[in-house]
Amino acid sequence: MLGLSGYEISLITSMGIAVIFALSLNLITGFCGQISLGHAAFYGIGAYSSAMLTKAGMPLAMGMIGAVVLAGAIGIVVGFASLRVRHDFLAITTMGVGFLFLGVMRQWDFVGGEMGVSGIPGSGLGKPGFMILVLGLVVVTVLFSLHLKRSWMGFSFDAIADDEDTARVIGLDVSRYKLAAFAMGTALAGLAGALYAHNVRFIDPESFGFVESITVLAMVVIGGIGSVFGVIFAAAVLSVLPLWIQFIDEYKLLLYGGLLFAMMRFSPGGLAGIAQKLSSRKAVKVPGGGSA
Amino acid sequence: MSKLLEVSNLRVQFGGVVAIDDVSFSLAAGEILGFIGPNGAGKTTMMRAVTGVVTPTTGSIRLKGEELIGHTIHQRVRRGLGFSQQLVKPFRNMTVLENVALAAGAHHTASPVSALFRIRREDQKDRAKDLLEQVGISDAAEADPSNLPLGYLKRLEVARALALDPELLILDEPLAGLNHAEAHTLADMVLDLNKAGQSIILIEHNLGEVMRICSRLVVQDNGHKIADGDPETVMSDAKVRTAYLGEVVDDAAA
Ligand SMILES: Nc1ncnc2c1ncn2[C@@H]1O[C@H](COP(=O)(O)OP(=O)(O)OP(=O)(O)O)[C@@H](O)[C@H]1O
Numbered sequence: 293m294l295g296l297s298g299y300e301i302s303l304i305t306s307m308g309i310a311v312i313f314a315l316s317l318n319l320i321t322g323f324c325g326q327i328s329l330g331h332a333a334f335y336g337i338g339a340y341s342s343a344m345l346t347k348a349g350m351p352l353a354m355g356m357i358g359a360v361v362l363a364g365a366i367g368i369v370v371g372f373a374s375l376r377v378r379h380d381f382l383a384i385t386t387m388g389v390g391f392l393f394l395g396v397m398r399q400w401d402f403v404g405g406e407m408g409v410s411g412i413p414g415s416g417l418g419k420p421g422f423m424i425l426v427l428g429l430v431v432v433t434v435l436f437s438l439h440l441k442r443s444w445m446g447f448s449f450d451a452i453a454d455d456e457d458t459a460r461v462i463g464l465d466v467s468r469y470k471l472a473a474f475a476m477g478t479a480l481a482g483l484a485g486a487l488y489a490h491n492v493r494f495i496d497p498e499s500f501g502f503v504e505s506i507t508v509l510a511m512v513v514i515g516g517i518g519s520v521f522g523v524i525f526a527a528a529v530l531s532v533l534p535l536w537i538q539f540i541d542e543y544k545l546l547l548y549g550g551l552l553f554a555m556m557r558f559s560p561g562g563l564a565g566i567a568q569k570l571s572s573r574k575a576v577k578v579p580g581g582g583s584a
Numbered sequence: 585m586s587k588l589l590e591v592s593n594l595r596v597q598f599g600g601v602v603a604i605d606d607v608s609f610s611l612a613a614g615e616i617l618g619f620i621g622p623n624g625a626g627k628t629t630m631m632r633a634v635t636g637v638v639t640p641t642t643g644s645i646r647l648k649g650e651e652l653i654g655h656t657i658h659q660r661v662r663r664g665l666g667f668s669q670q671l672v673k674p675f676r677n678m679t680v681l682e683n684v685a686l687a688a689g690a691h692h693t694a695s696p697v698s699a700l701f702r703i704r705r706e707d708q709k710d711r712a713k714d715l716l717e718q719v720g721i722s723d724a725a726e727a728d729p730s731n732l733p734l735g736y737l738k739r740l741e742v743a744r745a746l747a748l749d750p751e752l753l754i755l756d757e758p759l760a761g762l763n764h765a766e767a768h769t770l771a772d773m774v775l776d777l778n779k780a781g782q783s784i785i786l787i788e789h790n791l792g793e794v795m796r797i798c799s800r801l802v803v804q805d806n807g808h809k810i811a812d813g814d815p816e817t818v819m820s821d822a823k824v825r826t827a828y829l830g831e832v833v834d835d836a837a838a
């Protein structure tokens with residue numbers, strides 16, 4: 293169908309899910325400047341929610357809505373907790389949330405414990421149909437991200453990401469904006485998780501571990517913090533690399549950790565920053581162009 | 585008599601250091617008050633207590649009769665405070681114009697949800713342009729604030745505070761980093777604002793300009809208020825002269 297092989301369809305579907313997941317973290321880390329080292333937990337909450345709901349006989353749509361609502365609700369709770377900590381502790385707090393999620397899932401028999409959940413219902417749309425659903429949701433997510441960036445919410449996020457104390461002095465309710473970022477970003481991660489669950493149809497706690505959190509963070513940072521198209525590109529490439537090149541899968545943490553470090557050190561603007569520098573070589577006075 | 589701002593018996597402590605010790609002062613609507621004193625007198629700390637950046641141990645701060653203590657910074661700003669800080673804090677990930685436009689859009693950003701549904705920035709950018717013109721830095725509108733000299737960043741702070749349309753404008757050393765002519769021009773602008781009805785508290789070490797534009801002075805030294813009244817009387821006060829002696833001589837020598 294569509295002239296694509298089954299392998300290509302599953303590749304594109306995986307890419308699409310990774311793009312949604314990466315853009316969800318981009319709302320929190322990219323737009324609002326709040327680091328998260330435990331984002332895979334919300335991906336997992338979405339996956340488990342939709343898996344359990346559909347296994348209990350609910351339709352796919354209900355599973356996905358449940359995933360979004362539950363991930364977003366828990367995201368708000370974590371957001372509240374993170375309001376009390378400053379930047380450097382936020383990394384540790386969110387990492388803790390990630391491990392807490394793993395710990396709970398491993399012990400909780402209702403969701404299969406270490407064994408995970410198998411026999412998750414498929415989408416009922418067939419592989420090409422599911423791919424189109426995923427791509428449709430990618431388009432919606434991208435449009436939403438672009439809209440957010442241009443809105444006054446995105447404008448306020450810029451200020452908060454740069455200097456939250458000064459953001460308060462110009463009247464921004466920094467806490468509410470951060471909560472909004474957490475709510476939207478975690479809900480969207482829940483959606484990506486639900487899609488993942490119905491795509492692979494088997495999930496276990498290991499699918500949502502620290503490596504996944506670092507992977508998605510690497511996508512955001514390598515793409516260029518806050519840049520929608522940079523993040524889409526990085527997510528698409530990094531999600532299929534391990535599928536193409538088998539040995540990368542085993543060295544994921546090393547590779548992504550290294551890429552993360554290199555980007556932070558040499559191009560904090562990520563790939564988007566590099567692209568912007570190359571294209572604006574001749575242009576004068578590019579705002580934010582720095583001393584390049 | 586209706587007071588716009590009324591600070592009573594305020595005390596601020598940093599560990600063992602008492603930065604403000606039982607200070608009271610007030611400001612009538614429409615007034616321009618010079619809040620002066622030597623380095624380390626606690627002037628900045630007083631204004632940070634008013635805006636909520638630091639929390640006083642005791643005392644009360646009322647704006648239009650309402651207690652501010654217990655309210656967060658952004659709530660106080662939305663009740664009518666505009667604060668131009670001594671240490672300049674531009675947002676470095678946006679242009680000078682955007683810095684001011686964001687503040688000018690305060691009614692758009694009051695709640696995240698309504699902010700999400702608003703896109704147009706043209707009106708706020710136009711207002712920001714006017715304000716940059718007013719403070720004399722419109723040539724830097726599209727510049728990255730990281731590359732600007734202090735004199736520009738000071739005026740950016742002032743423009744950003746003005747963009748909030750505050751009932752009370754607090755300026756903490758707005759003239760620092762400006763040359764003589766620039767300082768004179770900006771002080772004229774501040775005076776014009778006041779003549780148009782803006783209530784202002786001005787913290788400044790440039791006493792020449794302070795004397796020229798302020799209708800009343802409060803002098804603080806070492807955490808204590810040592811004088812309060814019309815500029816001539818205050819500056820001839822013996823205590824004020826002693827506190828200021830070193831600095832007045834320095835100024836004359838410079
Ligand atoms: N955050 C802080 N922590 C500890 N001490 C502080 C803090 N802020 C101010 N101080 C101390 O409080 C005192 C008053 O400082 P403040 O900055 O208010 O003085 P100022 O009158 O604004 O001086 P200047 O004219 O130099 O700006 C000083 O002794 C200062 O060291």
Ligand SMILES: [Mg+2]
Nearest residue numbers: 627628629670
């Ligand atoms: Mg000061």
